[in-house]
Amino acid sequence: MNDAQSKKAGKILLLFLTIGMGFCIFLGTIFYQNFASRKLPNFQAKRIESAIRGNIYSSDGFLLASSKKVYKAVVNTHNINPQKKELFVNLFSIYSKIPKNQILSKLEKKGNVTLSYAIDSKSASYLKQLNLKLNQLDVFQSYEDENGHIFKYGLSVVESGESRDYLYQDTMEPILGYINKQNETNITRVQGVKGIEKSFDNELEPMSDLLMIGQRDIGFNVILNKHSTFKERMDGYDVITSIPLKLQKKIERLADENAAQLGAKEILIGIIESKSGKILSLASSARFNPNLITKNDYSKLNANAIEYSYEPGSIIKPIIYAILLDKNLITPNETIDLENGRFRLHNFYITDTHRLKSATAEEVLLYSSNIGMAKIAQRLSPPEYNAALQAFGFGNPSGIDLPYERVGVIPDIKRFQSEVYRATASYGYGLRTTFIQMLKAYNIITNYGISYNPYLVEYIQDSKSIRYKLKHQTPIRILSNKTAKEVKDTLIKVVNEGTGKTAQVKGITIGGKTGTAHIAQGGKYVRKYNSSFFGFANDEKGSEYTIGISVFEPNETEAYFATRTAVPLFKEVVNLLVKENYLKP
Incomplete structure (x- = not known):
C-alpha cells in the first residue's frame, strides 16, 4: 500500500471514529435524559x-x-x-x-x-x-466576596x-x-x-x-x-x-385645668350610666402619649382609677348609713347624742367639725358627723359589717374590663370586733378602696339598690363590620328599693342644705357626699389630703348618671377641703353633661 492509500484509509478510520463517538454521546444523552434525575423549572408559587x-x-x-x-x-x-x-x-x-x-x-x-x-x-x-x-x-x-462568590443585589424592601x-x-x-x-x-x-x-x-x-x-x-x-x-x-x-371621644376630651380638659389650678398630684373623674354600668368617661389628669413613652411618663402608666387604693374618708358614710337603714338598725328620725363635738371611745377621741349636742340619724349624714357615724356603726355585728361592705363591692374586684385591678383592704371579722375599728371604718379610715369601687358603690344607691359591674367596652367587630355585643354580669340587688330611695333623698339634702351646696345646677336633681381624708405616711397621718365628691345627677326625662371626683393631694393649704376642690369640679362636669345634651334641665 502506497502512501496515498495509507492517508486515505486513515481519514476514513478517523471519520468512522468521529461518527462512532458522536453516536455514543447521543446514546449517553438519551440515557441521561431518561434515567438521570433532572431539575425541572419550579412552576409553584x-x-x-x-x-x-x-x-x-x-x-x-x-x-x-x-x-x-x-x-x-x-x-x-x-x-x-x-x-x-x-x-x-x-x-x-x-x-x-x-x-x-x-x-x-x-x-x-x-x-x-x-x-x-x-x-x-x-x-x-x-x-x-x-x-x-x-x-x-x-x-x-457586582462585587466578589473573599470566597470568590459574585453578588449583585439592589435595594431590598x-x-x-x-x-x-x-x-x-x-x-x-x-x-x-x-x-x-x-x-x-x-x-x-x-x-x-x-x-x-x-x-x-x-x-x-x-x-x-x-x-x-x-x-x-x-x-x-x-x-x-x-x-x-x-x-x-x-x-x-x-x-x-363605651366612651364617646368628644365627651372624654372635654372631661380631660376640666381635669387638667383643675389639677393645674389646685396643684393636685392627680384628678380622677368618672361618669357611669346608672341603669347599665356603662362608663361614659373615666378621665385622669395624669396621662401620657403611648406613641412616645419617656422616663417621665413611668409614674403615669398605671390606671390609678383601678390600681391605686386609698382611705376614702367621709364619702363612705352614705354606704354605712344605707347598710344600717336596710337592716332596720336605725331610723332616719331617731335622735343621736353627738356629745357636743367630742367623744371618747376607750382611749380614742373622735371629733366633729360641726359641734352639735344631738342630731337625727339623717342629720348625722347631712352634717357629716364622725361621732354620729361611730355610734350607729356599733349596731352592726362584725360578720354583718364585713359582709355588707363586701356586698357593696369593697375588698373585691369591681368587674371592670381592665387588667391589674386592686381590691383595696377592708377589716376582717376579727378586727371588726374592736369598737374603735367599727367606728373609724364608718367614717372612712382603717380601710382602703379604689376609685372605681367607690363609683360602683354609689351607683347602687343611684340605681335604687341594684349593682352593675362597670364596663368600658360594648362591642367587638370583625373584618366584615359585624358587631358582637359583649355580655356583662347579671345585675344584683344589694339594697331594697325603699332604702336606696331614702338614701338618695338624703344625699339630695346634702347638696341642697349641707356640704354640697356649690354642686347645685338649676333644673337638675343632684345628690352626693363630700369627703376630705388625711393621708398616712410612715405610719402616721400628715398634712396631706385627698378630697372627693361622689354622687349622681338626674333629669326629669329619666337620664341618670353616677359621678365621682377625686382630687389627690391638692397643695393649696386653704383649699384642700372637698367643698373647695371636688364639689366645684362636680358642678362643672354636670354643666358639661347639660351642654352636651346628656342631661336636659
Missing part, C-alpha cells in the same frame, strides 16, 4: 401576607388606636457604585423622606445595612419602583412587621393602655401591656396570615384552583369602647 392587630374605636366612631404594616429597606454597601453613591442617597431620601445625613451615616457601615425599619406601605411601593430605576441607571454593581398608632395621643390614657413589640420569625408583632390593649389582647390579636400556595402564571402569581392551598387573612377584632 407561594404568597404570604401578615394579618394585623384590630383597631380600637370610641363609641362615637372615632379611631383611637390602629395598626399598620411597616417595611424595612436594606442595601448592601458593596453593591453601590461609588461614583453614583450621591445619586442613590438623593433619590432614596426623596422617596423615603429620610434626611440625607441619616442615610449617609448608616452607609458608613460595610455590608448589609438597614436604612429604615419603619417605612409605611405607600413609601414601600415607591421604593420598589425606585429600585427598578436605580438598576436602569447602573447605580448597583420587605415587610418587617406592624406598628401601633394612637391617633389622639394622650386622650383616654391610661385606660386605653399601650403595647410593646415582639419579634416573631423576623416579623415585629405588638402585644398589649396595659389598659384595654391588655384586657382585650386576645380579641385584638391577629388570627391568621394569608397563605396561598399553588401553580404560578407567567407573572409569578398564584393560580387558585382545587389543587392550590388558600388560607384567608384574618386580622384581629376591632374593639368599640
